[in-house]
Amino acid sequence: xxxxxxxxxxxxxxxxxxxxxxxxxxxxxxxxxxxxxxxxxxxxxxxxxxxxxxxxxxxxxxxxxxxxxxxxxxxxxxxxxxxxxxxxxxxxxxxxxxxx
Amino acid sequence: xxxxxxxxxxxxxxxxxxxxxxxxxxxxxxxxxxxxxxxxxxxxxxxxxxxxxxxxxxxxxxxxxxxxxxxxxxxxxxxxxxxxxxxxxxxxxxxxxxxxxxxxxxxxxxxxxxxxxxxxxxxxxxxxxxxxxxxxxxxxxxxxxxxxxxxxxxxxxxxxxxxxxxxxxxxxxxxxxxxxxxxxxxxxxxxxxxxxxxxxxxxxxxxxxxxxxxxxxxxxxxxxxxxxxxxxxxxxxxxxxxxxxxxxxxxxxxxxxxxxxxxxxxxxxxxxxxxxxxxxxxxxxxxxxxxxxxxxxxxxxxxxxxxxxxxxxxxx
Numbered sequence: 001x002x003x004x005x006x007x008x009x010x011x012x013x014x015x016x017x018x019x020x021x022x023x024x025x026x027x028x029x030x031x032x033x034x035x036x037x038x039x040x041x042x043x044x045x046x047x048x049x050x051x052x053x054x055x056x057x058x059x060x061x062x063x064x065x066x067x068x069x070x071x072x073x074x075x076x077x078x079x080x081x082x083x084x085x086x087x088x089x090x091x092x093x094x095x096x097x098x099x100x
Numbered sequence: 101x102x103x104x105x106x107x108x109x110x111x112x113x114x115x116x117x118x119x120x121x122x123x124x125x126x127x128x129x130x131x132x133x134x135x136x137x138x139x140x141x142x143x144x145x146x147x148x149x150x151x152x153x154x155x156x157x158x159x160x161x162x163x164x165x166x167x168x169x170x171x172x173x174x175x176x177x178x179x180x181x182x183x184x185x186x187x188x189x190x191x192x193x194x195x196x197x198x199x200x201x202x203x204x205x206x207x208x209x210x211x212x213x214x215x216x217x218x219x220x221x222x223x224x225x226x227x228x229x230x231x232x233x234x235x236x237x238x239x240x241x242x243x244x245x246x247x248x249x250x251x252x253x254x255x256x257x258x259x260x261x262x263x264x265x266x267x268x269x270x271x272x273x274x275x276x277x278x279x280x281x282x283x284x285x286x287x288x289x290x291x292x293x294x295x296x297x298x299x300x301x302x303x304x305x306x307x308x309x310x311x312x313x314x315x316x317x318x319x320x321x322x323x324x325x326x327x328x329x330x331x332x333x334x335x336x337x338x339x340x341x342x343x344x345x346x347x348x349x350x351x352x353x354x355x356x357x358x359x360x361x362x363x364x365x366x367x368x369x370x371x372x373x374x375x376x377x378x379x380x381x382x383x384x385x386x387x388x389x390x391x392x393x394x395x396x397x398x399x400x401x402x403x404x405x406x407x408x409x410x411x412x413x414x415x416x
Contacts, residue, residue: 026377064234
């Protein structure tokens with residue numbers, strides 16, 4: 001019974017996994033994250049300056065995010081997704097999507 | 101120009117002076133590409149001579165910004181407009197070197213367009229900043245500020261014997277690098293300059309500095325060397341930039357490059373210790389007016405000298 005419960009919980013986490021990346025002081029934190037397929041990554045801008053999230057291959061591109069704006073992408077497939085802020089291209093980050 | 105005999109200064113000494121005069125208007129002449137500081141003043145004394153051609157530069161108004169670093173950017177604009185209208189020799193035109201708005205919203209472009217009518221000049225010319233190119237590129241900007249009707253942000257015009265060139269370096273951002281002008285625009289620039297005589301004074305506007313001020317913050321233009329090389333054969337070239345919200349200069353032969361203050365909020369000095377990122381710097385309310393302001397530029401006919409006066413909105 002105990003084992004069954006644990007399995008159900010794990011399944012639930014995987015189905016609704018969410019990871020937050022904070023944008024603060026012109027830096028993505030964490031700069032690199034590793035997540036399972038199906039994970040939703042949410043970026044939140046804490047700066048007074050607008051930022052964007054743009055995949056280096058343009059696979060996903062956000063609109064300009066003002067202070068406290070959110071942007072989210074659900075990563076269905078495994079791979080390495082590098083991204084940057086189109087307004088401040090020195091701001092870079094990577095999402096590694098890895099199946100177990 | 102002033103009646104005082106200018107003291108010849110080398111660039112290092114001149115730049116040292118400007119640091120010492122922070123908060124006061126500073127008068128510059130640019131002769132043969134070498135800036136000479138004439139003196140500091142709190143009210144822009146060096147009145148232009150009768151036949152001088154004067155224009156003003158404003159920059160980085162960031163209409164729509166309302167955070168702590170300056171909760172009233174519109175109020176700052178009103179004060180700058182009053183300053184320009186109160187000049188002894190009213191400038192013939194105003195140049196806005198980009199970041200008209202903070203978030204490229206239609207209402208922000210509309211508000212700035214209306215605010216610009218407060219300044220009593222014949223013409224206002226703008227170029228876009230990266231804050232004017234959010235989400236839909238330059239489509240929103242060009243709805244209100246398409247100066248030559250060609251649906252692009254670069255253009256040129258002539259006034260009072262000066263050839264003015266507006267450039268756009270706010271669309272080509274690539275991961276990990278500085279912005280660029282791009283090949284199409286560089287080709288246009290080459291063609292545009294082909295029709296300009298070498299003795300014609302040239303004033304170039306571009307939002308992001310046309311030299312590498314600080315690469316880690318993207319404060320430079322990757323292909324600016326190509327543009328500067330095209331401009332070098334001309335006798336008097338003045339490049340006016342914005343973006344970094346502070347006054348800096350660089351001289352390359354006959355080409356003098358100047359960044360300007362913002363009318364919204366200050367930014368840190370390049371790589372400023374203890375800050376680490378190019379975000380708005382919060383200063384006490386009584387300091388803000390010393391760190392934002394306008395620029396007056398005078399061309400004296402027959403001299404090819406440009407005199408620059410940077411005036412914070414708080415002045416005597």
